[in-house]
Amino acid sequence: MMLLFDLALVASLLALAVHVVVEPDERSGIIAFLAFGLLLGLVWARLAAPDVALTEIAIGGGGTGVLLLRAEAAIRGRGKHEEPMTRTSKLAAAMGCAAISVGLGFAVLSFASPAPTLAPTAVEALPATGLGNPVTAVLLAYRALDTLLEKIVVLLALIGVWSLAPDALWGGAPEVRPSAVPDPLAYLARVLPPFGVVIGVYMFWVGADAPGGTFQAGTVLAAMWLLVMMGGLRPPPETAALPLRLALAGGPVLFLAIAFLGFAFADGFLAYPKALAKPLIVAIEAALTVSVAAALAMLVAGPARKAPS
């Protein structure tokens, strides 16, 4: 029964992906991509990866989908940069891609058996972190350096987006609110955020021991903030505003501070003293959640559109 479900899932996922690629109307293509993201979340649940499922639905599907929809609306009818390919080269490209898929498929089927795994090692080390969710332990303890650098990646992307503003608008506020706010949006913007914030805080809080964590919680909070800005209840902040900059830098700064304290109080950079590991990690996660929420929301909002005051 589960097998049938899996097969149907795979079939619809592939059909949607093909649809996204060949659909001539870009808007319909992107809406199909949103559906694709939701189905992908289901696949992750079937792969016993609830943390990834939440992340995929929130960021991979939802966040990216909103980003793409806004982009499509902004560039519709304006100078498209089309570079059509000839039929032959398209065919050649298709054959090449198919060959890569087949080769990859063989590689996937030829993996060593029994499968190598770090699950036992990861679980064995879990008590030293005080956490219950091994995925969170990987992200914030074993491979914390990746997570730290990835936070910087997000910040750099944001600065890169901001740098696209014209000189005169540098430091000003982005424009998020559509020219006419539809009534349902205004209604949602008033009703949803309190619930969203509660869900976000809950997701962050359980993340230490159950599926959930900073990214998922941060995305939910970012979505609520965007909703408030889109509904026109609060204007977006100026990109040079001090509170915004502090919120963005705060998470990584705390992360780095605790990482450096590891030199003095634990086994070195990014090591936690055993007794304090869990509270320290939760503190880092809290600060990161705020930073992630601010960064993701501002990434969707885009570069400044109004001159700074």
Add this chain to the structure above:
Amino acid sequence: MMMAALQPGALFGLCGAALVGIGLFAVVASPGLLRRIVGCNILGAGIFLVFGAVARRGAGAGFAADPVPQALVITGIVVAFSASALAVALLKRLAEPAEEAAPAEPRGGS
């Protein structure tokens, strides 16, 4: 081989392999830049599924999957989102009607 391919690990791994091909095709052969960005995201999704399949195969120690590749995917999804955001911002910048003001500095020299 046939039965092995139907395990959830392998099945979704193969699905990932197929998505990689589809996404790659969209990146290489799409006429529009927005569609290429979407293609990157499908390609990324396929790659993450391969990681997911690897994780699922590595079930052990009371967990249904290896947490390490799963954590890598979470990091990867966030990076991919940031990349899409930057690409989309550049695309919007390109679609803006005209240069608002010619830069005062000579070309390439600012």
Add this chain to the structure above:
Amino acid sequence: MTSPIHATTPGGFLLVLAVILPVCAVLAILACGPRSTVRIAMLTLAAGLAVAVAIAVELVSSGAALSYVVGAWQPPLGIALRADGLSGAMLLMTALVVVAVGLYAHVQYGLREDARNQRAQTTFWLMLLALWSALNAVFIGEDLFNLYVALELLTFAAVPLVCLDGRTETANAALRYLLFALLGSLLYLLGVGLLYGQYGTLDLLALSRLSRSDPALSVALALMIVGLLAKAALFPLHLWLPPAHAGAPAPASAVLSALVIKAPVFLILRLVLDVAPPQAAAVAGQLLAVLGAASILFCSVMALRQARLKLMIAYSTVAQLGYLFIVFPLAAGGTGLPPWETIAWTGGALQLISHALAKAAMFLAAGVIIQVYGHDRIADLGGFGRVLPVSAAAMGLAGLSLMGVPPSGGFVAKCLLLTAAVIEGYPWLAATILAGGLLAGGYVFRVIDRALAVPAGALPSRRAVPRRLELAALVLAVAAVLLGLVPLRPFGILQIGRGGLAMAGLP
């Protein structure tokens, strides 16, 4: 459990500082605001240079690689950093170029302290520092996924630099660059996933001991190398590079051309020499050498045909990059030596470093020329040597290194590669090296000829170009020449820490 692969060595914490210090500066600038940007950046340049020198000193004095196990979590669960001799040389080269470029930018942006310039200026400093962090992370990373994050950090720091001037044209170049770079890192990431699925570890040193010929490994390495080639802009994947590198402001062009493309090349080197099993390494080496030779010939000709100075320098980058790829078959040759003891290995490393210094010098000198002339059309630059003697000298000295004329680092590098090609029996590579040198001579002389030409009309005034601005380029060019004074033999520091590796890549 056997003894751990990595153990933190004394001085290992320096590796952490090399990666993290610039990141700290980025966060500090973000939190403190624009007024303190330049001060923080200057402080970080000094500190970062000191860290790079300290790592080199530690390497030479201990004669062994530096390692650091981050958070004391042993790989494969955790992440290790490791600097061998080659990494140390890369760190030092990066620090030198970044500091020179930073001083140049400090003077240049100091010329126009107005609010209009704030956007480009702040973005430049943030990206320069982030880029430094990313490069260091690539050069000392041991964990394949950590290297993926480092590569992405590099991309996100490099792309905004391309379109710093805000014109639509450069935004277009930036988007193309971004798409190529993303495709490259995704293919790399796919390979990482396959390697983990097969071996259950992402640690390079561990993989070098585990890897053996099997289909998953071949597919993984092929994907990773192709992805990295797209980032490195080797022919025929180079199309994004000339508009991106030529469109960026001069100091940004300098770091992009001198340093950023070296990161993927360095990783290809590590994958082929350390991870690939011998037969696969031999096949990959031959293919890479063919592409490298094509790069040298095709892009040198393209450089000759460019009308604009910066585009010419950018095409020359792709051509010079080709030399790094012909090292593979030469170093893995049949002399019975491990690759890092061959003259080709030393030649390749010298080529990498001398190109970085020379190319940064050329772009900085070109920046000064543009500042004075207001354009970079080579034909209309007649007599620029009279207005800007220091920049012309920098251009000429850097050119020596590109051509491979003594005395210069480029000469020693190309001479070693040529000797290796003859000894190892690769006449077509030897011919390519010679032809590439002649073509480089052609495009460098076009510029020198203009510098010495009798000006057609009135010379432009120097306007507000202080000598200090020209000095950065000259210092780099002189450093590229001084590199030519090292002895013509395998070079000690490049071998530190290599012997401990399994003899992957050897029969």
